[in-house]
Amino acid sequence: MLQRAPLPRTYTDFLGRKLFLFLLTAEGIAAFALITLGVIFKKLNVASNVIHPMIRYEISRAGVRLLPMFLFVAFVLGFLVIGQTVSVAAQYGAVNYIGAVMVTVIIRELGPLLAAVLALARVGAAYVIELGTARASGEVEALEASGVDPVHYLIMPRVIGITLGVFSLTVYLILASVGSGYLCVFLQDVPLTPGDYFAELAGSLSAMDFALLALKACLFGFFIGIVTCYHGLAQPLRVEDVSRRAIRATSQCIIVCVLIDAFFFLFYLAP
Amino acid sequence: MKENPTTEETAPLPIEMAGVDIGAMLDPDFIVLKDIKWSVAAGEFWVVGAPQSSGKSDFLMTTAGLIPPVAGCYKFFGRETRIFDESRLDDRLRAGFVFERAELFHYLTVAENVSLPLRYHKNLETGEAAKAIDELLELAELKPLADVTPENLPQSWQKRAALARALVMQPEILMADNPLGALDARHSFWWLRFLDELVRGHPWLGKKPMTVVATTDDFRPWRGSHRQFALLKDKRFMIIGSWNDVLSSEEPLVKELLSEPIRDAVEPPKSH
Numbered sequence: 001m002l003q004r005a006p007l008p009r010t011y012t013d014f015l016g017r018k019l020f021l022f023l024l025t026a027e028g029i030a031a032f033a034l035i036t037l038g039v040i041f042k043k044l045n046v047a048s049n050v051i052h053p054m055i056r057y058e059i060s061r062a063g064v065r066l067l068p069m070f071l072f073v074a075f076v077l078g079f080l081v082i083g084q085t086v087s088v089a090a091q092y093g094a095v096n097y098i099g100a101v102m103v104t105v106i107i108r109e110l111g112p113l114l115a116a117v118l119a120l121a122r123v124g125a126a127y128v129i130e131l132g133t134a135r136a137s138g139e140v141e142a143l144e145a146s147g148v149d150p151v152h153y154l155i156m157p158r159v160i161g162i163t164l165g166v167f168s169l170t171v172y173l174i175l176a177s178v179g180s181g182y183l184c185v186f187l188q189d190v191p192l193t194p195g196d197y198f199a200e201l202a203g204s205l206s207a208m209d210f211a212l213l214a215l216k217a218c219l220f221g222f223f224i225g226i227v228t229c230y231h232g233l234a235q236p237l238r239v240e241d242v243s244r245r246a247i248r249a250t251s252q253c254i255i256v257c258v259l260i261d262a263f264f265f266l267f268y269l270a271p
Numbered sequence: 272m273k274e275n276p277t278t279e280e281t282a283p284l285p286i287e288m289a290g291v292d293i294g295a296m297l298d299p300d301f302i303v304l305k306d307i308k309w310s311v312a313a314g315e316f317w318v319v320g321a322p323q324s325s326g327k328s329d330f331l332m333t334t335a336g337l338i339p340p341v342a343g344c345y346k347f348f349g350r351e352t353r354i355f356d357e358s359r360l361d362d363r364l365r366a367g368f369v370f371e372r373a374e375l376f377h378y379l380t381v382a383e384n385v386s387l388p389l390r391y392h393k394n395l396e397t398g399e400a401a402k403a404i405d406e407l408l409e410l411a412e413l414k415p416l417a418d419v420t421p422e423n424l425p426q427s428w429q430k431r432a433a434l435a436r437a438l439v440m441q442p443e444i445l446m447a448d449n450p451l452g453a454l455d456a457r458h459s460f461w462w463l464r465f466l467d468e469l470v471r472g473h474p475w476l477g478k479k480p481m482t483v484v485a486t487t488d489d490f491r492p493w494r495g496s497h498r499q500f501a502l503l504k505d506k507r508f509m510i511i512g513s514w515n516d517v518l519s520s521e522e523p524l525v526k527e528l529l530s531e532p533i534r535d536a537v538e539p540p541k542s543h
Contacts, residue, residue, distance in 0.1 A: 142370060142374040144355075
């Protein structure tokens with residue numbers, strides 16, 4: 001059993017230890033991601049009568065069931081972002097930039113990130129607890145004893161479900177935010193017709209935006225699935241460890257999402 | 272102690288261990304059993320006794336290919352085995368495993384738990400597996416509890432469901448981890464009778480005799496001339512032999528597993 005060493009006395013030792021643990025975790029998560037991808041490509045249609053209903057259930061759980069909450073958040077988000085933008089832009093007569101602000105803030109950045117964080121809070125944390133409890137109570141060994149591949153049965157449906165769920169919810173969140181953004185413009189008597197508003201949006205968007213948005217949302221969902229499932233399933237744990245694992249998985253998911261977001265930002269910086 | 276009985280059958284033995292060391296599941300570096308030499312012929316019924324926390328579960332899980340042996344040579348039906356990975360699925364399905372705490376999937380009903388391996392391996396819809404599952408539930412007297420989830424079941428019925436799940440793929444060998452633990456007399460009797468039927472050849476298995484390995488922390492319920500007994504003591508695997516050998520054994524741990532110290536403590540000494 002791996003034992004934690006006593007807390008180091010110096011900051012450099014402390015940082016070194018943290019870095020070492022980070023690298024170990026990153027290695028484990030990367031290996032787990034590759035294994036899961038291998039299973040998805042190799043076994044997507046194996047035991048389809050058992051696995052496909054589970055995939056549909058997970059898509060519903062990580063997507064459809066979260067829709068009401070996402071629509072509410074999207075409505076408020078669009079209202080807040082455009083409301084704040086209008087209040088500032090109107091002072092400088094720059095209401096023509098509302099579309100550009102919408103694209104930059106919501107479509108490129110806030111929409112996918114917020115969708116990922118909300119999906120993490122509502123579904124990802126539950127994955128760690130479900131899988132961690134199953135692992136701690138021996139259910140995973142029972143699956144193995146029955147010849148059922150735990151990655152195929154437990155992980156694959158969840159990872160596919162949350163990947164497609166986050167992607168779909170990001171799209172709905174953006175569409176609803178754009179709609180509520182115009183509602184805010186309308187209520188504040190800004191002289192902007194719907195045609196002008198959507199023309200501004202379209203003018204600020206490029207084909208690259210759609211491609212990057214889809215890729216980013218899918219990567220957010222995929223890595224939330226991988227990190228949460230890794231912490232729930234990949235290592236033996238006891239029931240008392242489950243809550244700690246859930247906290248650690250949630251923190252790491254947020255870090256991974258922010259890092260992915262920062263990586264995508266480089267594409268936007270490119271001329 | 273007796274030598275391990277050998278067979279002259281040409282068919283590979285279900286279990287052959289030579290110099291096998293076994294590590295704990297949660298800490299493979301911690302050796303719970305050393306240098307096991309043991310073989311099991313088809314149709315034999317073995318009972319392996321040890322007090323709690325002696326490594327019974329680790330031993331049985333290694334035998335079932337769920338955790339790899341730390342050292343030595345373990346052959347399962349003649350093929351050297353460390354752990355049953357994907358390429359050894361056929362071998363995996365030759366063994367059924369009943370966990371001590373049943374370990375049913377908590378989100379599935381009893382019927383769904385039992386049918387999962389069958390549906391998964393044969394890619395069946397729920398309805399397609401229903402006939403076989405009904406038959407198996409009937410055998411385990413679980414039919415009225417088919418739609419109940421495990422947390423709403425007493426441990427004794429959970430264990431029966433785990434047994435039904437272990438048998439659903441019609442394995443050739445059954446490994447049961449302390450199956451009589453925490454059972455009342457009625458359930459214990461049912462288990463002993465059912466395991467004997469399996470060894471004799473149960474209709475569910477096409478009347479083919481099954482090999483059974485069970486662990487226990489109490490030898491008393493297992494008395495019977497057709498069973499063979501072994502002991503885990505001080506990280507060693509010791510073969511005792513038949514029930515008569517158990518009764519005549521001078522090994523203190525055997526006496527302990529026959530509850531003789533308790534009986535002596537409870538019964539007043541006979542007056543002369």
